[in-house]
Amino acid sequence: MAVTTRERVKRAAVKLFADKGFHGTGIRDLAQEAKLSSASLYHYMGTKEELLAEIMRDSLGALLESAKQAVADVTDPRQRLSRLVALHVTTHARQPKETRVVDHEIGVLSPKARRTVVGLRDEYERLWSDAIADGVREGVFDTAEPTITRIALLEMCNGVARWYSPKGTLGLDALAGHYVRLAMRALGVSDGRHAVS
Amino acid sequence: MAVTTRERVKRAAVKLFADKGFHGTGIRDLAQEAKLSSASLYHYMGTKEELLAEIMRDSLGALLESAKQAVADVTDPRQRLSRLVALHVTTHARQPKETRVVDHEIGVLSPKARRTVVGLRDEYERLWSDAIADGVREGVFDTAEPTITRIALLEMCNGVARWYSPKGTLGLDALAGHYVRLAMRALGVSDGRHAVS
Amino acid sequence: MAVTTRERVKRAAVKLFADKGFHGTGIRDLAQEAKLSSASLYHYMGTKEELLAEIMRDSLGALLESAKQAVADVTDPRQRLSRLVALHVTTHARQPKETRVVDHEIGVLSPKARRTVVGLRDEYERLWSDAIADGVREGVFDTAEPTITRIALLEMCNGVARWYSPKGTLGLDALAGHYVRLAMRALGVSDGRHAVS
Amino acid sequence: MAVTTRERVKRAAVKLFADKGFHGTGIRDLAQEAKLSSASLYHYMGTKEELLAEIMRDSLGALLESAKQAVADVTDPRQRLSRLVALHVTTHARQPKETRVVDHEIGVLSPKARRTVVGLRDEYERLWSDAIADGVREGVFDTAEPTITRIALLEMCNGVARWYSPKGTLGLDALAGHYVRLAMRALGVSDGRHAVS
DNA sequence: GATGAATGAGAGTTCATTCAT
DNA sequence: TATGAATGAACTCTCATTCAT
Known part of the structure; x- marks a missing residue:
């Protein structure tokens, strides 16, 4: 069963927030982990x-x-x-x-x-x-x-x-x-x- | 007994790091809490x-x-x-x-x-x-x-x-x-x- | 008499350009005002x-x-x-x-x-x-x-x-x-x- | 009489805002016109x-x-x-x-x-x-x-x-x-x- | 005809740090 | 000792635009 992109974003965030903290995680880190451009991230999340x-x-x-x-x-x-x-x-x-x-x-x-x-x-x-x-x-x-x-x-x-x-x-x-x-x-x-x- | 400036800086850092996290604390926050300019901070600390x-x-x-x-x-x-x-x-x-x-x-x-x-x-x-x-x-x-x-x-x-x-x-x-x-x-x-x- | 979509887009643009200026108006503002998706806009306009x-x-x-x-x-x-x-x-x-x-x-x-x-x-x-x-x-x-x-x-x-x-x-x-x-x-x-x- | 940096920033802003509009003027344009880095601008202005x-x-x-x-x-x-x-x-x-x-x-x-x-x-x-x-x-x-x-x-x-x-x-x-x-x-x-x- | 998905570039702003005074 | 001035890099987020479906 395919995992939605949205889910991928969340998982990336969970991983990075857990490992480096919220403030220690940049939007670009998130994008890289989710295999998206940082602009694309914003299709799947708010702030x-x-x-x-x-x-x-x-x-x-x-x-x-x-x-x-x-x-x-x-x-x-x-x-x-x-x-x-x-x-x-x-x-x-x-x-x-x-x-x-x-x-x-x-x-x-x-x-x-x-x-x-x-x-x-x-x-x-x-x-x-x-x-x-x-x-x-x-x-x-x-x-x-x-x-x-x-x-x-x-x-x-x-x-x-x-x-x-x-x-x-x-x-x-x-x-x-x-x-x-x-x-x-x-x-x-x-x-x-x-x-x- | 006087508290050294150095000590004041440390206490400020302890307070802010504890409350807002390391990444959530800016150098300017630190300076404000220690009642110093952010440039002066660097006389009392390394990075x-x-x-x-x-x-x-x-x-x-x-x-x-x-x-x-x-x-x-x-x-x-x-x-x-x-x-x-x-x-x-x-x-x-x-x-x-x-x-x-x-x-x-x-x-x-x-x-x-x-x-x-x-x-x-x-x-x-x-x-x-x-x-x-x-x-x-x-x-x-x-x-x-x-x-x-x-x-x-x-x-x-x-x-x-x-x-x-x-x-x-x-x-x-x-x-x-x-x-x-x-x-x-x-x-x-x-x-x-x-x-x- | 029906108004063409193209006309609707223009009117939306006129309104927003007048109110917020060209640079102050985003493509998404335009799309919202014209009740279209921002991608659809481009069927009715150039840049x-x-x-x-x-x-x-x-x-x-x-x-x-x-x-x-x-x-x-x-x-x-x-x-x-x-x-x-x-x-x-x-x-x-x-x-x-x-x-x-x-x-x-x-x-x-x-x-x-x-x-x-x-x-x-x-x-x-x-x-x-x-x-x-x-x-x-x-x-x-x-x-x-x-x-x-x-x-x-x-x-x-x-x-x-x-x-x-x-x-x-x-x-x-x-x-x-x-x-x-x-x-x-x-x-x-x-x-x-x-x-x- | 020397012109303060602050004054230089204001004049740069006046020029660019007048010529290209507020929204048409970027912070980096402003910095260039005032001969400052964009970060330095913020010593002389709020937002x-x-x-x-x-x-x-x-x-x-x-x-x-x-x-x-x-x-x-x-x-x-x-x-x-x-x-x-x-x-x-x-x-x-x-x-x-x-x-x-x-x-x-x-x-x-x-x-x-x-x-x-x-x-x-x-x-x-x-x-x-x-x-x-x-x-x-x-x-x-x-x-x-x-x-x-x-x-x-x-x-x-x-x-x-x-x-x-x-x-x-x-x-x-x-x-x-x-x-x-x-x-x-x-x-x-x-x-x-x-x-x- | 319509749009969700995608993105490189750029927006305004703040970052930690250095340095001349 | 103290700081205003300065900055390159980075920040979060939005931009106008394209394209596969």
């Missing part, structure tokens, strides 16, 4: 910043949808958080460039675009907050600072995008399993009491 | 990139020295790692801008400068690796993937620089304590068996 | 500059023809000049955009196209010159500098295209009458001695 | 549009001041208008480029800058309106449409900037005298009753 915003919305939006589905109808907070961790980690491992862009370049966006992206991020993080809060209320999680713990776990998982390589010995499942275990332990859950599925 | 490299070396170098001292003569791996976590967290909480620059802008450096900075970082992370490895060998830590665990914990702690505010209710000690507990749990150490000092 | 030249030739050519007819077989120089003034003023009032383009954008044309347009303009102005010269010779006009006077009167009349609105209280006939009177007076003709028809 | 606005304000402002002085303490409306015409004509003859820029490029300005320039122009034209209105009231001027007459006379005089050359046979005084006579006649004043001084 460079709009392109960035779109990439972020796409990436975060997709993660949010997957996360919602992953926790729908799951009642056990341990299972809910485990699934969120697993999804987060595998997403960051599979799409490290997209996620790095989302994590690093929010500050570049105009106030308006930023609001949208931050809105998506907040909605996503609320799934984590809810799972943790429910777990604490039900007594299956043990943490004195649920908010900080959530942030700490999120940052811990974000890191995957910066180092994981599919060429290494560790498969995606093993990777996700490891992070789930770390998270559960951090919340005071004994090993073996938090199967994902 | 913009050299300034960045220096900031990174300073920051990482100081952290490395502190870390070495913190673990010198400490034999218990739990105590060593706890101290490393506490130091890391408090450093990131106290100097969020410096640490953010170190964490985000390594890719900007020229190969030569990068080598130095990466060298420092590796030396620092080795303190963590050693503590974890020792703990595993001695049976006080439980983790199937020591390397990944180290990275995960480091990333978790790095995050502090992105959100901690001294104006909040949480003091530095409590903050550090919380992260130490998360780390110990992640390594399978039961609460209460890892006092820092 | 942008050729379009401008054509507009000018059309407008000036029509004025020249009307002027020739208006003074044909009229012997009294006062009547001839009066008719020229009236025609000039009503034309500028009715087609302010065309005339503004002609008056403002001559400098944009290539030498070749300019020569043609300037030729038309010269031929037109010669009708004025002749009428004034004849009037002076016959002693019905009084002016020490016929050439300057001609230019002054022409400029005076050109201005109509910049301010006249048909929505105001002044009708076209009254407008023309007023300018005829100004011109006649400037040439030393007493009021009432210069009926147009 | 290209701000440069235009400044030129217009300077030119119109100077004309307005001169005009105010010219009519101060003059009671006879004929004399006042004669002086205004003479000043206007000599100014347009001496500084044809400045005045052409003012007359042609107002539409290019941003709303804010336009407001200022139009304000100056209105204030200037009011001097004409007042003189004409006073003359009509006192019975020394005869015109059915004072407003239109004013506009017509202004446009007539503006034209001078488009054709007058100091190299021709006509001196400035004779030029001004001729236009004053045309204006007076247009207002129904018999020759010889309107000495300028």
Whole structure:
């Protein structure tokens, strides 16, 4: 199935924004990577910043949808958080460039675009907050600072995008399993009491 | 005690590089922040990139020295790692801008400068690796993937620089304590068996 | 009666060239105004500059023809000049955009196209010159500098295209009458001695 | 006396804006004319549009001041208008480029800058309106449409900037005298009753 | 007849850096 | 020590125009 030029432009942008940063990436770099002239780029995008915003919305939006589905109808907070961790980690491992862009370049966006992206991020993080809060209320999680713990776990998982390589010995499942275990332990859950599925 | 102009330039750079990124910060921004003309800046720095490299070396170098001292003569791996976590967290909480620059802008450096900075970082992370490895060998830590665990914990702690505010209710000690507990749990150490000092 | 696409393009050009100037008008502006894609435009025009030249030739050519007819077989120089003034003023009032383009954008044309347009303009102005010269010779006009006077009167009349609105209280006939009177007076003709028809 | 670089930039702009129009003049043209690199231009100006606005304000402002002085303490409306015409004509003859820029490029300005320039122009034209209105009231001027007459006379005089050359046979005084006579006649004043001084 | 795609050239503007004073 | 002046290179983005479909 053919890839549209528009898609090629986006992928080029994701790659370069992730590797060199938004401000470190020039329009000509983008054009070269997408195999287009710099003038032609503008048939497929608005401004460079709009392109960035779109990439972020796409990436975060997709993660949010997957996360919602992953926790729908799951009642056990341990299972809910485990699934969120697993999804987060595998997403960051599979799409490290997209996620790095989302994590690093929010500050570049105009106030308006930023609001949208931050809105998506907040909605996503609320799934984590809810799972943790429910777990604490039900007594299956043990943490004195649920908010900080959530942030700490999120940052811990974000890191995957910066180092994981599919060429290494560790498969995606093993990777996700490891992070789930770390998270559960951090919340005071004994090993073996938090199967994902 | 007077602050040298040179120091003022560095602080300006740290602030702006942290807030807007290296590529997002112009020489004129720097000059304005340091209350100098852009030409005068060059009396106190080499190129913009050299300034960045220096900031990174300073920051990482100081952290490395502190870390070495913190673990010198400490034999218990739990105590060593706890101290490393506490130091890391408090450093990131106290100097969020410096640490953010170190964490985000390594890719900007020229190969030569990068080598130095990466060298420092590796030396620092080795303190963590050693503590974890020792703990595993001695049976006080439980983790199937020591390397990944180290990275995960480091990333978790790095995050502090992105959100901690001294104006909040949480003091530095409590903050550090919380992260130490998360780390110990992640390594399978039961609460209460890892006092820092 | 249907308007050809070609005519629509010209009208769009006249409007935009008059309002924003030739250089201030982009091909895309033109396309939007003519409700065509910018590529389609080129089915109905040569280059942008050729379009401008054509507009000018059309407008000036029509004025020249009307002027020739208006003074044909009229012997009294006062009547001839009066008719020229009236025609000039009503034309500028009715087609302010065309005339503004002609008056403002001559400098944009290539030498070749300019020569043609300037030729038309010269031929037109010669009708004025002749009428004034004849009037002076016959002693019905009084002016020490016929050439300057001609230019002054022409400029005076050109201005109509910049301010006249048909929505105001002044009708076209009254407008023309007023300018005829100004011109006649400037040439030393007493009021009432210069009926147009 | 040396001419400042800033002044050189302005003169270059006046020349090119007058000859090729604002949109027809590139920053690189400007730089070449001012014998500067295009980057250096920006030490002496804000944006290209701000440069235009400044030129217009300077030119119109100077004309307005001169005009105010010219009519101060003059009671006879004929004399006042004669002086205004003479000043206007000599100014347009001496500084044809400045005045052409003012007359042609107002539409290019941003709303804010336009407001200022139009304000100056209105204030200037009011001097004409007042003189004409006073003359009509006192019975020394005869015109059915004072407003239109004013506009017509202004446009007539503006034209001078488009054709007058100091190299021709006509001196400035004779030029001004001729236009004053045309204006007076247009207002129904018999020759010889309107000495300028 | 109509247009999406494409582009080299150029637009205005800012970049990091140097240097004479 | 301090800076105004200067610039080549680069920036993001738009230009008028062509062409395959």
